[in-house]
Amino acid sequence: MISEEDVNKRIAEMGAQISEDYAGKEIHLIAILKGSVFFACELAKRITIPVTIDFMSVSSYGNSRESSGIVKIAKDLDEPILDKEVLVVEDIIDSGKTLNHLKPMLESRNPASLHLCTLLSKPDRREVEVPVRYIGFEVPDEFVVGYGLDYAQKYRNLPYIGVAEEE
Ligand SMILES: O=P(O)(O)OC[C@H]1O[C@H](OP(=O)(O)OP(=O)(O)O)[C@H](O)[C@@H]1O
Numbered sequence: 524m525i526s527e528e529d530v531n532k533r534i535a536e537m538g539a540q541i542s543e544d545y546a547g548k549e550i551h552l553i554a555i556l557k558g559s560v561f562f563a564c565e566l567a568k569r570i571t572i573p574v575t576i577d578f579m580s581v582s583s584y585g586n587s588r589e590s591s592g593i594v595k596i597a598k599d600l601d602e603p604i605l606d607k608e609v610l611v612v613e614d615i616i617d618s619g620k621t622l623n624h625l626k627p628m629l630e631s632r633n634p635a636s637l638h639l640c641t642l643l644s645k646p647d648r649r650e651v652e653v654p655v656r657y658i659g660f661e662v663p664d665e666f667v668v669g670y671g672l673d674y675a676q677k678y679r680n681l682p683y684i685g686v687a688e689e690e
């Protein structure tokens with residue numbers, strides 16, 4: 524669906540935009556395991572202001588193609604986010620349930636600011652609205668894989684975005 528070249532080009536643009544928007548500040552990236560790790564690393568490399576990074580593990584899909592709606596926190600952050608400029612990094616926003624659950628929970632820890640950044644967004648699938656500051660690509664309602672996105676844990680390592688066909 525999206526070539527390696529186009530994904531990398533877009534991530535470079537997003538990194539430049541974030542560096543400009545947060546000029547003079549430090550940014551604290553929160554990558555949501557596991558899917559966003561590939562994107563978060565590439566994005567971090569394209570940000571030119573000081574960056575710190577932490578990880579949180581929440582999973583609602585398990586091995587299926589549909590969100591269970593139950594967002595399970597398997598691993599919390601290592602560091603407090605009090606007074607930090609936080610940017611939550613996701614690989615995809617689909618129903619919006621994961622971030623809808625996570626955002627108020629992180630806001631209650633009083634960061635200086637908290638915004639959302641995602642490589643992909645599927646607007647047609649949204650069940651709950653979440654305000655997203657940075658979106659890489661809007662994609663149609665197909666189950667995509669690659670660049671961190673899995674189907675039953677596989678295909679995360681593809682360096683491009685592809686579509687998983689029904690068997
Ligand atoms: O907007 P939503 O409908 O909530 O879907 C988006 C979430 O689903 C995926 O995670 P998943 O639960 O598959 O975990 P993974 O990153 O470990 O694959 C993705 O990485 C997002 O976190």
Ligand SMILES: Nc1nc2[nH]cnc2c(=O)[nH]1
Nearest residue numbers: 617665666667672673674
């Ligand atoms: N791999 C993958 N995970 C998702 N989680 C929510 N939507 C998707 C999707 O399209 N692909």
Ligand SMILES: [Mg+2]
Nearest residue numbers: 558584585673
């Ligand atoms: Mg998944």
